[in-house]
Amino acid sequence: xxxxxxxxxxxxxxxxxxxxxxxxxxxxxxxxxxxxxxxxxxxxxxxxxxxxxxxxxxxxxxxxxxxxxxxxxxxxxxxxxxxxxxxxxxxxxxxxxxxxxxxxxxxxxxxxxxxxxxxxxxxxxxxxxxxxxxxxxxxxxxxxxxxxxxxxxxxxxxxxxxxxxxxxxxxxxxxxxxxxxxxxxxxxxxxxxxxxxxxxxxxxxxxxxxxxxxxxxxxxxxxxxxxxxxxxxxxxxxxxxxxxxxxxxxxxxxxxxxxxxxxxxxxxxxxxxxxxxxxxxxxxxxxxxxxxxxxxxxxxxxxxxxxxxxxxxxxxxxxxxxxxxxxxxx
Ligand code: ATP
Ligand code: LTN
Numbered sequence: 001x002x003x004x005x006x007x008x009x010x011x012x013x014x015x016x017x018x019x020x021x022x023x024x025x026x027x028x029x030x031x032x033x034x035x036x037x038x039x040x041x042x043x044x045x046x047x048x049x050x051x052x053x054x055x056x057x058x059x060x061x062x063x064x065x066x067x068x069x070x071x072x073x074x075x076x077x078x079x080x081x082x083x084x085x086x087x088x089x090x091x092x093x094x095x096x097x098x099x100x101x102x103x104x105x106x107x108x109x110x111x112x113x114x115x116x117x118x119x120x121x122x123x124x125x126x127x128x129x130x131x132x133x134x135x136x137x138x139x140x141x142x143x144x145x146x147x148x149x150x151x152x153x154x155x156x157x158x159x160x161x162x163x164x165x166x167x168x169x170x171x172x173x174x175x176x177x178x179x180x181x182x183x184x185x186x187x188x189x190x191x192x193x194x195x196x197x198x199x200x201x202x203x204x205x206x207x208x209x210x211x212x213x214x215x216x217x218x219x220x221x222x223x224x225x226x227x228x229x230x231x232x233x234x235x236x237x238x239x240x241x242x243x244x245x246x247x248x249x250x251x252x253x254x255x256x257x258x259x260x261x262x263x264x265x266x267x268x269x270x271x272x273x274x275x276x277x278x279x280x281x282x283x284x285x286x287x288x289x290x291x292x293x294x295x296x297x298x299x300x301x302x303x304x305x306x307x308x309x310x311x312x313x314x315x316x317x318x319x320x321x322x323x324x325x326x327x328x329x330x
Contacts, residue, residue, distance in 0.1 A: 007142070008136050013064045024070065044133065066292040067209060068291050088306055089138065132157065136154070137317065158176075183245050220278060247270075249281075
C-alpha cells in the first residue's frame with residue numbers, strides 16, 4: 001500500500017457556497033494537494049435529507065463542481081466526484097448503520113439544530129452521519145479537512161470504524177479531522193454569535209463566494225461590530241474577531257499582524273479594507289468559475305472521470321466490508 005496520506009472531504013451541493021465554506025474548507029482541500037491526492041465528494045445524497053428543490057439540486061451539483069475546480073482543485077492532482085455516482089456510498093452506509101447506535105446519533109448537535117429548522121424531520125437526516133462515516137471510511141482516509149462544525153461527525157466516524165474493526169476484523173484506517181489554524185469557524189456578519197451558513201444564517205450576514213464585488217463590499221461595510229474601538233480579537237468581541245480572521249486569511253498574514261497594522265484605526269476604515277481584500281481574494285475564483293460554466297461538456301467530463309476514480313478507489317473496501325460481515329455476494 002502506498003505511504004502517501006489519504007485525504008477525503010465532502011461538501012454539500014446546496015444553496016450557494018459562502019465565505020465560511022471557502023475559508024474553513026475549500027481552501028484546505030486545495031492546499032492538501034501538496035500532501036497527497038485528495039478525494040473531494042459533492043454529497044448530493046446528504047442534501048436530500050432536508051426539504052429541497054430537485055431542479056436546484058441538479059444545478060447546484062454542477063455549480064459546486066465548477067467552484068471546486070475554480071478554487072484550485074486540479075483534476076490531475078485530486079479527484080472531485082459526485083456522491084450519487086458511486087453506489088458504494090449508500091451501500092456502505094447501510095452496512096455501517098448496524099454498527100452505529102441510536103444513542104450516538106441522537107447526540108449529534110447538527111441533527112438537533114437541523115431538526116429544529118424542519119417541519120418534516122426525515123429518518124435520513126437522523127442517519128446522515130452514518131452516510132458521512134461511509135464516505136470517509138471507504139477511502140481508507142487518514143485526514144479529513146473540515147470546518148469546526150464537523151468535528152463531532154468525524155469523532156463518530158472513528159468510533160464506528162473502531163467498533164467495526166473490533167467486531168469483524170481490521171478493515172478501516174482511523175481518520176483524523178484537520179482544521180485550518182485561522183478561520184475554522186467563520187461567523188455570520190450580522191449575528192456573529194452564530195456560524196455563517198446558507199441554511200441557518202442571515203442573508204446580509206452570509207457572504208457568498210459568487211457575490212459580485214459591490215455586494216461583498218456592502219456586506220462587509222455593514223458587518224456588525226462591537227462596542228469599543230480597538231481592532232483586537234477577544235471573546236467578548238465576536239464581530240471584530242471574525243473580521244480579523246477573515247482579513248488574516250484574505251491577505252495571508254497572521255491575525256497579530258492585522259491587529260498591529262490597524263492599531264489606532266477606526267472600525268469604518270478597517271471594514272472597508274477587509275471588503276477590498278475579500279474582493280481580491282475571490283475575484284480570480286469567480287473569473288475561473290465563469291469560464292468553467294461556459295463549457296458544460298468539459299465540466300461533465302471531469303466529473304465522470306472523478307466518479308470512475310472514486311469507484312475504483314472505494315470498491316476494495318466495500319467488498320471487504322460485505323465479506324467480513326458475512327453478507328456473501330455471489
Ligand atoms: P449550511 O450552509 O447548511 O450550514 P454547511 O455550509 O455546513 O451547510 P457544507 O457546504 O457541506 O455545509 O460544508 C462544507 C464545509 O464547510 C465543511 O467542512 C464545513 O465544516 C465547512 N463550513 C461550513 N460552515 C462554515 C463556517 N461558518 N466556517 C468555517 N467552515 C465552515
Ligand atoms: N456533513 C458535512 C458534509 C460531508 C462531509 C463528508 C464532510 C458529508 N460527507 C465526509 C467531510 C467528510 C457538512 O454538513 N458540511
